[in-house]
Amino acid sequence: MFNAVLATNGTFFTLLPAPQIYSNVNRQTSSKPNKVIDLGHLEAVGGIGANWGSQTSHNLPPDIVVRMLRENGIQKVKLFDADYDTLRALDKSGIEVMVGIPNDMLSSLASSSKAAEKWVSENVSHHITTNHVNIRYVAVGNEPFLATYNGSFLRTTYPALRNVQEALNKARLSNQVKVTVPLNADVYSTSTTFPSGGDFRADIHDFMIQIVQFLSENGAPFTVNIYPFISLYTDANFPVEYAFFDGNATPLNDGGMTYYNMFDANHDTLVWALQKNGFGNLPIIVGEIGWPTDGDRNANLQYAQRFNQGFMTHISGGKGTPMRPSPINAYLFSLIDEDEKSIDPGNFERHWGVFAYDGQPKYSLNLGTTNSGLIPARNVTYLENKWCILKPNTKPDDPQIAPSVSYACSLADCTSLGYQTSCGSLDSAGNISYAFNSYYQKNNQLDVACKFSGLGTVTKVNPSTGSCQFHIMIRPYSSGAQPVSGYIGMTLALVLGLTTFLLCNL
Template sequence: MSESRILASSPMLLILLNLLIASFFDTTAAQIGVCYGMLGDPRPNPSDVVALYKQRNIQRMRLYDPNQETLTALRGSNIELILDVPKPDLERIASSQTEADTWVRDNVKSYDGVRFRYITVGNEVKPSEPAGRFLFQAMQNIEKAVSEAGLGVKVSTAIDTGATMDTYPPSNGRFNDEYRSFLEPVIGFLVSKQSPLLVNIYPYFSYTGDMTNIPLDYALFTSKSPVTDNQYSYNNLFDANLDSVYAALEKSGGESLEIVVSESGWPTEGGPGTSVENARTYVNNLIQHVKNGSPRRPGKAIETYIFAMFDENQKSPEFEKFWGMFLPNQQPKYDVNFD
């Protein structure tokens, strides 16, 4: 029997082939979002920002608090959203399931037509700060509220690479003692729910923290001198940072977890190594690079969110103000190819 007759006689086979093709493209296409920081003045209207995301084909957004005007503007946009539960809310939500239910009802369930992808409970919560005592319980309460509301949205939290140590070479990476006991319940929770861990990864900070030993081209994806780590080879600092967290997860019961890179970017001014050209180089290389995975997790695109859409001049210190790709008037600071 010819191939065409086999296909014609089996609609189910056609469906399966289509699913396979869709799956292939999902794992190889770039998975890029952009963080929408709102600590700038002036700043554009949220409805204009959503229009800019669509115009530039940015299909995912991270929003750091449930800003009602932005959530309204996102309705029907088809933009997938990471929504943060802000750190100051964790104690209240951890103390009461009713508070968690109310937060989910008011900020998620009420916004039909918004494509919620993840709810992130806290951003870079440290074990030593007051919110650290409430993170795990707040995650459990939010997840229960989401589940009982029938929303099907994954719940996670976002950490930074300061939680890890012994990261050179990446295979030695592990969580430092303070973070290990803090994160292991969180890791177990994420494993049980098959939710990813969100990690903010900034080669810029690694570079500025050790400019003697880390070349700028290694941070900007332009190095031609790979670093060898057993069977793995690293051509850039982003992969090394990411895989050191994967190595730490493997040592703490999280070997099955996927990492979503919930922030990464490069500032245009305000510190060493900052310039428009370096930011352009980093961001455009990042977008292309994450299509192919990392040495420890090859062949699967890394879901990655660029920080940030706009500068935030209300932040400090100085280098925190200049991470935006666009000016408040929505003109690009530099050219970015989001495809």
């Protein structure tokens, strides 16, 4: 099998291992049911939320996505920015929205109250008053305290949070819109391997208390992202059954609190951390939870269906965790696959969606909101039924194969190729064809995107086999932010790069 250089486009915004809370006893607990402080909507809005990311080469039209959300009964959506067209499509939808401020904006918002006021005016006030969007939260940053960021955002997160809150106050929106900071579960840990030993990470303890106190004073929730999959991915000795909700894991007992799964233990470790520092009643939102379907041997349709359905069943009827038996407020990660996410954490990063890139369900999942499983996106338009593959009878030792595959994978998406992935059983020719087709589709099937020094050829016979799907890309849509001409410009730039590459390798 060939070795391809893979792209690292996009911004890393989800993962690092959550605290490894497992062994012989279930950990992570929380305190008694919360006294909700001016956050009635936390309990009033039932059902499950979803993270809607946009790091894709070909986004589904926002109106199609919003209709898909509504038809599936998804009542809450968490965004990672404040894209105008996305928010415009949520106009009068009734869907509760959390808009996001990317980490690279924290510095400017932290240093200027005027910048914060302008951001709130343009991205919150305008959409609430003019477009009737139900914005309820502003996520200030995204996992800014990740250990891998080496403290890059430690000194800007709180000032940005404070300035955004003051801007909401000035706009008279503070009762309706709450600030929060989505944090990875690595901001806390346990000193005893039990939830009751939970506290905030020592190196950021003071920063965390400053933020937690501010959230408490402003009636805002603590948002945490919990990923059992990452523990399994990073630790070969992680007990697999403990990642799921079937009750097959050896139960852990923490002072009479019994834990059968990592989610409950991890969640309750946070509760203990809050309780020990005097904030035991602070509301908690699970900002991200899910399981990927490809890119790793443990990222597959079966495990993803088992985990997400298990989670939905686990929290159904308002059931919570041993320390906080009140309803869980959570957002599945994620709604749709994103083929331009960074793969620094792992190839699985582009495969978190419960829906594929085109809005089609990947597996059966009952969210408890409809009488059936997931309802697919409607009125999706695709490019022609044609694929780019390796020209038959090409010599396997052709010197242009390796650089061509590396080039294709560096600018497209080859994360489904690998050990025990969906396309892991392809032969050499199949691997090469998959890489070529990925590049060809990303470039809207332009003829020049299937040249590869004469190695590629276009076919109308679908080369998909078994679990390995050779996708046909959806048609780009016209939007105010990035019209079709923008996609064409991007495509021409990529094709120009391919032409340069081919000339350099003649």
